[in-house]
Amino acid sequence: xxxxxxxxxxxxxxxxxxxxxxxxxxxxxxxxxxxxxxxxxxxxxxxxxxxxxxxxxxxxxxxxxxxxxxxxxxxxxxxxxxxxxxxxxxxxxxxxxxxxxxxxxxxxxxxxxxxxxxxxxxxxxxxxxxxxxxxxxxxxxxxxxxx
Numbered sequence: 055x056x057x058x059x060x061x062x063x064x065x066x067x068x069x070x071x072x073x074x075x076x077x078x079x080x081x082x083x084x085x086x087x088x089x090x091x092x093x094x095x096x097x098x099x100x101x102x103x104x105x106x107x108x109x110x111x112x113x114x115x116x117x118x119x120x121x122x123x124x125x126x127x128x129x130x131x132x133x134x135x136x137x138x139x140x141x142x143x144x145x146x147x148x149x150x151x152x153x154x155x156x157x158x159x160x161x162x163x164x165x166x167x168x169x170x171x172x173x174x175x176x177x178x179x180x181x182x183x184x185x186x187x188x189x190x191x192x193x194x195x196x197x198x199x200x201x
Contacts, residue, residue, distance in 0.1 A: 111136070111199040113176070115146065118193060122184020126197045128176040137201050144168040146178050147195040 113128040124146060133154065136142060140152045151166045161167050163182035166189075170176045178197070180188055 109136070109199075109201055113197045115178075115191060115193050115195045115197060116175075118186045119177075122180070122186040122188075124178040124185050124191055124195070124197075126176045126178070128197065128199070130170045130172045130174055130176065133170055133176065136199065142168075142199065142201045144176075144178070145196075145198045145200070147189065147191045149189050149191070151178070 111128060111132065113126045115124045116127045117125040119125055126146075136154060138154045142152060142154055144151050144154070149166060151168055153168065155161065155167050155169050157169055157171050159167060159169065161181050165181045166185065167179050167181060168176060169179050176197070178185055178191075185191065
């Protein structure tokens with residue numbers, strides 16, 4: 055939903071509507087304040103002030119291991135500055151998961167997770183089962199990361 059009036063502050067900022075700002079696509083106005091994600095600096099009140107950080111990363115599934123995990127061409131070294139929380143959306147083929155987990159995660163069975171080790175590639179894992187067989191994903195399927 056975009057603001058149709060010329061005065062953005064009167065139209066949307068004070069009304070509490072959740073809208074995308076036309077002038078800056080990586081900031082969202084929600085409930086009367088600007089929600090920002092990323093890293094920042096301390097403001098004059100001593101609290102953390104953040105700046106908007108967004109990004110995309112694309113790759114593909116290059117291999118399916120013996121357990122049915124989807125191994126991508128996105129290396130862990132490229133994911134150092136990528137957020138690990140639910141603000142990260144990982145889409146493989148038409149399936150999506152949120153967040154980035156270490157190899158020794160404790161997610162429940164049948165949960166689709168994106169797993170990465172610092173020295174290895176990004177893997178898409180269906181905990182306790184074969185992601186390839188259950189989701190129907192094969193090699194060369196697109197993988198996209200959005201944050």
